[in-house]
Amino acid sequence: MSNINSQIKVGGIILCGGDSLRMNYPKALLPLGQELMLQRVIRIVSDVVSPVIVVASRDQVLPEIPDSVRVIYDVNPGAGPLPAIAQGLRELELDCQAAFVSACDTPLIQKNMIQAILSRLTNHDLAMVREGQWYHPLAAVYRTSLVEMIGEMLAANIQRPIDLAERAHSAFLDVEELRSLDPQLHGLRNINTREQYFELLREMGLEATTRVPFDG
Secondary structure (H helix, E strand, O other), rough: OOOOOOOEEEEEEOOOOOOOOOOOOHHHEEEEOOEHEEEEHHHHOOOOOOEEEEEEEOOOOOOOOOOOEEEOOOOOOOOOOHHHHHHHHHHHHHOOOOEEEOOOOOOOOHHHHHHHHHOOOOOOOEEHHHEEEEEEEEEEEHHHHHHHHHHHHHHHOOOOOHHHHHHOOOOEEHHHHHHHOOOOOOHHOOOHHHHHHHHHHHHHHOOOOOOOOOOO
């Protein structure tokens, strides 16, 4: 593990409290070879930043994870990512000045992609990947000092991460800048359906060695 910005301490937040409705199976528990999906994302993120926080649902079953990873529980389940991001930032604010935020369902995330996003932060409040008119709030780094601003937004029922990006001093990393590291942008791909999961296993060469917990 290394923090690539020597000026600030950067932690990590992984959100995994969604309902996995389209998968109809907990995405955090999907096998990928010898790992489960959440375990894989934790491993990759932890190679770049530390400490790492997992934000889960209160009744969620989680796989075995390293002792160094803290688990906190979403107090606003179903409210979208911004309240969960705020919880993670609040948990880290005594230890870190910023946090890289990821979902648990992006198993092809790459360390050099995380480092590229972190390098864009510089003196900004947050740095986020942008894809045309679309934004990737779960491929972004947020300063922990944003907790107060997020709290004010949530109190006003403003819950979109892009609304935060518009209010804060933000930097954006266009996807074209990532293609030299990840030409197909696999690291930004969410695995939401069983069809996408089976395709992922085929792409990773894991179809024959992965014990899938449901039928195709």
